[in-house]
Structures are given as structure tokens and as C-alpha cells.
Amino acid sequence: MRSDAQSPPAGAARGADFTTFRLGGPVRRLDDCASPAELREALRAAHAEGARWQVIGGGSNLLIADDGWDGVVVRYRRPELELDGAGDEWIVNGACDLDTLALAAVEEGMEGLLFATGIPGTVGGAVAGNAGAFGRQMSDVVLSADLFHPIRGARRVSAAELGFAYRRSALKETRDAVERVRLRLVPGDRARLRAERERILAWRRRRHPDWRVIPxxxxxxxxxxxxxxxxxxxxxxxxxxxxxxxxxxxxxxxxxxxxxxxxxxxxxxxxxxxxxxxxxxxxxxxxxxxxxxxxxxxxxxxxxxxxxxxxxxxx
Ligand SMILES: Cc1cc2nc3c(=O)[nH]c(=O)nc-3n(C[C@H](O)[C@H](O)[C@H](O)COP(=O)(O)OP(=O)(O)OC[C@H]3O[C@@H](n4cnc5c(N)ncnc54)[C@H](O)[C@@H]3O)c2cc1C
Incomplete structure (x- = not known):
């Protein structure tokens, strides 16, 4: 596990530190992890100590109570993209930033993730909530996901098994963590994709607050x-x-x-x-x-x- 220099000492992390709302009281612990191995270690540790736990990504769809929450928050997030695969099938670490992935797809001339342009949070968070915009969502591109749960262990599930519906997936109930995701993209015209991306970013700037500035x-x-x-x-x-x-x-x-x-x-x-x-x-x-x-x-x-x-x- 990697300790984040920005985070408060163990036991003192607050919702305000890990959500884009920047609100909420203390949690028992905030564990930062960036790889599937670190994620497993953090979840196993929380389970072994009998604590309640919650996996989060960018904290961009979360509100923590003012009194906080007596549980371990496992934050699965990494700044750099980690991609495998080639051609139209991409395997991405669930801890990666969704918009960074969307940008990479544009730059590779691959179509399918334009809708994700400017949506904050991680790939794992987007799969869990079936994030989307403009009538498109994660379920349109996800082929399968590698999941981990401290009791059930690791498994690979198909898109159908993820139970996608409007802004939800079965993960909300099963509470499996998304380690990796396999996506299907299709070749597109890079110049057109770039122009579309700029148009979407401008649209978002006109309608949405910049979450980095306005919680x-x-x-x-x-x-x-x-x-x-x-x-x-x-x-x-x-x-x-x-x-x-x-x-x-x-x-x-x-x-x-x-x-x-x-x-x-x-x-x-x-x-x-x-x-x-x-x-x-x-x-x-x-x-x-x-x-x-x-x-x-x-x-x-x-x-x-x-x-x-x-x-x-x-x-
Ligand atoms: C300015 C702004 C604009 C937004 N626009 C959109 C939009 O256009 N469309 C849209 O759908 N949403 C939008 N959102 C909401 C939010 O960005 C998305 O819901 C995003 O997908 C949440 O990802 P996250 O990593 O921040 O998840 P978090 O907020 O950290 O967590 C949300 C849920 O996902 C689960 N989760 C997180 N990571 C994992 C993982 N690795 N494995 C399993 N479960 C996980 C958590 O347990 C929790 O239940 C917007 C938010 C902001 C602030």
C-alpha cells in the first residue's frame, strides 16, 4: 500500500479530504492503493480486522456524513494510465482516471469513450455506477471486468453479469471491487474525435461547475x-x-x-x-x-x- 503524502495521518482522514464535495467527518482509515495487489491487501486487512469497508475512486459521486463513518475507506486511484491490449480491445486498470482514458482513446483514433469526456472519477467508479452522458454509458463499451472481494476472492465477469442499468450495476449490491476492465472500442477519425472532445469540454464548462474549484x-x-x-x-x-x-x-x-x-x-x-x-x-x-x-x-x-x-x- 502506498501512503499518500497529501492524506492526514491514519485515523484522521475526513470525507472532506477524499470527496469532490469536500464535506464530511472522519473515517477510521483511508487506505490508498493503485494496483490490484495493493487493493487486495487493503481489502483483506480491513476484513481481517472486522472493520466495515468501502472502495472508492475519485470520490466524485459521494457525500460523507458530518459525523463521519466508522469504517475503512479504500481509495483505488492512480494518476497514470495503465493500459494493456491492442487494437480495439483495451484492458485498463480500474484505478485510472476516466477522462484520461477518454483522451487516450481520442489520441489513438479510437471511438467509444467520447461520452466520458470530462466526467470526473476513476474507471472503476464509472463501471460501478454505469456513468454516462449524451445517451451513452460504460455498459456500451465494457466487455468484462476483473473483480475482487475479500471473502469471495477474485473473479472475471462478463458485461451481462455486471447487471448494468441506468446509472447502476450489480456491484452496488455485491460490493466487489473493480480491479481491471476490458473494453471494446472501434476505430474512428482522430481529427473528428478531437473536435468532438473539445465541443464536449466546452459544453461542460458552460453548464457544470469546475469541481476542482467549486466543491x-x-x-x-x-x-x-x-x-x-x-x-x-x-x-x-x-x-x-x-x-x-x-x-x-x-x-x-x-x-x-x-x-x-x-x-x-x-x-x-x-x-x-x-x-x-x-x-x-x-x-x-x-x-x-x-x-x-x-x-x-x-x-x-x-x-x-x-x-x-x-x-x-x-x-
Ligand atoms: C462536475 C461533475 C460532473 C459529473 N458529470 C457526470 C456525468 O456526466 N455522468 C455521470 O454518470 N456522472 C457524472 N458525475 C458523477 C461522477 O463523476 C461519476 O458518477 C463517476 O463515475 C464516479 O466515479 P468515482 O471514481 O469518483 O466514484 P466514487 O465517487 O469514488 O464512488 C462512487 C461509487 O462507485 C463505487 N466505486 C468506486 N470505485 C470502485 C471500484 N474500483 N470498484 C467498485 N466500486 C467502486 C463506490 O463504492 C461508490 O459506490 C459528475 C460529477 C461531477 C463532480
Missing amino acids: TAGSFFRNIEPTSAAGRRQAAGWFLDQAGARNFRVGGAAVYEKHANIIVRASEDCTAEDVVALSRRMAWAVRERFGLVLRREVQFLGDFQEIDGEAPARN
């Missing part, structure tokens, strides 16, 4: 399911906008001015509970106006006072 976890709610009263999948942001959520603020948490489905940490004194209270207010506004129930996309770790569907406290 956020991106879209807070899942888009409206086709099976809901709306009849088809529709952007949660549209309903939130219509319900007037853009002006909402609770404590230090605010709705991002350019995107009604994004919550940002608007001041230093913002708490995770502010975020939750604001999200309840947003969900309630959509429920009152449209009769639709919003489901959150952001993952929670720790204890929150949130009660689904409850009327929000007014600030």
Missing part, C-alpha cells in the same frame, strides 16, 4: 425514469428548474446557478446536512409541482437525518 458531486438526482408518471426518461434538472429550485439555498449549500440539478458547497461553513436539507427541499418542490418523486444519484456514507419524501424544513 460538488455533479447531478444530485437521477433523471426521471421512463416508468414514472412522466412516461419517459427526462432530465431531473428540467423539472427542478420549472419548480424554481435554482434559487434554493440551505445554510452553506446552494443550487448551482447554471444547472438546477447540481448542488454546490457555496461557503466554507457548509455541512453535509445542509446539502441533504437542500436536496429534500428540491425534491419536495418537484413533488408538489409535478407529483414526481426524485431519487438521488449521489451515494451517501454515514448517518444522515434525511427521510425520503418528508416535507423540507424551510431555511
Whole structure:
């Protein structure tokens, strides 16, 4: 295992240190690992000491409770790309940065990962949540994944066994860690791919906060399911906008001015509970106006006072 010079000493790491929301209290330990061997060692150690554990990547879809979480956070992340394979089949370490992989595909003139342009986090995190944009998602390119679980051990599963659905996979239940992923790409025109990438990055800059500067976890709610009263999948942001959520603020948490489905940490004194209270207010506004129930996309770790569907406290 590699100890991260940026991390606080063992036992003192806080959610604020490893999530893009930069919120949340202490965890028992933050273990950094960058290779499958280190990942296995960290998970086996957490299991052997009887601790609760959670694998994370970039922490870009996570909210940690203000009181923290009494468990071991195993952060599987590495700055450099680690790629094997050739031609249209690529094997990538799950700890790698997703956007760096998307850029590499463009530079190799390979098509299939443009949708991932600018999505923060790791390849493993993107597989676990079936990350996507513009109607494309990880399930469109994943062939198989190498998984590890401290009790069940290592196994290779096909894309079908990963149980992909809209912004989810079976990994949410099985809690296997994604060590490596095998992807299928197709040859494309490099100049066109480069131009598309620039267009997507510009689109993101116009609509999303730069998470390196403004703490956020991106879209807070899942888009409206086709099976809901709306009849088809529709952007949660549209309903939130219509319900007037853009002006909402609770404590230090605010709705991002350019995107009604994004919550940002608007001041230093913002708490995770502010975020939750604001999200309840947003969900309630959509429920009152449209009769639709919003489901959150952001993952929670720790204890929150949130009660689904409850009327929000007014600030
Ligand atoms: C500004 C901004 C824009 C965003 N835009 C998009 C978008 O367009 N589309 C989209 O889908 N998402 C988007 N997101 C959300 C987020 O970036 C994605 O969900 C991303 O895939 C999460 O990856 P991560 O590594 O940060 O996961 P984390 O937040 O670290 O973890 C999220 C979940 O994945 C699991 N996980 C992480 N790594 C592994 C692993 N190796 N093995 C098994 N499970 C793992 C965790 O246990 C947890 O349940 C955005 C976020 C931000 C801040």
C-alpha cells in the first residue's frame, strides 16, 4: 500500500479530504492503493480486522456524513494510465482516471469513450455506477471486468453479469471491487474525435461547475425514469428548474446557478446536512409541482437525518 503524502495521518482522514464535495467527518482509515495487489491487501486487512469497508475512486459521486463513518475507506486511484491490449480491445486498470482514458482513446483514433469526456472519477467508479452522458454509458463499451472481494476472492465477469442499468450495476449490491476492465472500442477519425472532445469540454464548462474549484458531486438526482408518471426518461434538472429550485439555498449549500440539478458547497461553513436539507427541499418542490418523486444519484456514507419524501424544513 502506498501512503499518500497529501492524506492526514491514519485515523484522521475526513470525507472532506477524499470527496469532490469536500464535506464530511472522519473515517477510521483511508487506505490508498493503485494496483490490484495493493487493493487486495487493503481489502483483506480491513476484513481481517472486522472493520466495515468501502472502495472508492475519485470520490466524485459521494457525500460523507458530518459525523463521519466508522469504517475503512479504500481509495483505488492512480494518476497514470495503465493500459494493456491492442487494437480495439483495451484492458485498463480500474484505478485510472476516466477522462484520461477518454483522451487516450481520442489520441489513438479510437471511438467509444467520447461520452466520458470530462466526467470526473476513476474507471472503476464509472463501471460501478454505469456513468454516462449524451445517451451513452460504460455498459456500451465494457466487455468484462476483473473483480475482487475479500471473502469471495477474485473473479472475471462478463458485461451481462455486471447487471448494468441506468446509472447502476450489480456491484452496488455485491460490493466487489473493480480491479481491471476490458473494453471494446472501434476505430474512428482522430481529427473528428478531437473536435468532438473539445465541443464536449466546452459544453461542460458552460453548464457544470469546475469541481476542482467549486466543491460538488455533479447531478444530485437521477433523471426521471421512463416508468414514472412522466412516461419517459427526462432530465431531473428540467423539472427542478420549472419548480424554481435554482434559487434554493440551505445554510452553506446552494443550487448551482447554471444547472438546477447540481448542488454546490457555496461557503466554507457548509455541512453535509445542509446539502441533504437542500436536496429534500428540491425534491419536495418537484413533488408538489409535478407529483414526481426524485431519487438521488449521489451515494451517501454515514448517518444522515434525511427521510425520503418528508416535507423540507424551510431555511
Ligand atoms: C462536475 C461533475 C460532473 C459529473 N458529470 C457526470 C456525468 O456526466 N455522468 C455521470 O454518470 N456522472 C457524472 N458525475 C458523477 C461522477 O463523476 C461519476 O458518477 C463517476 O463515475 C464516479 O466515479 P468515482 O471514481 O469518483 O466514484 P466514487 O465517487 O469514488 O464512488 C462512487 C461509487 O462507485 C463505487 N466505486 C468506486 N470505485 C470502485 C471500484 N474500483 N470498484 C467498485 N466500486 C467502486 C463506490 O463504492 C461508490 O459506490 C459528475 C460529477 C461531477 C463532480
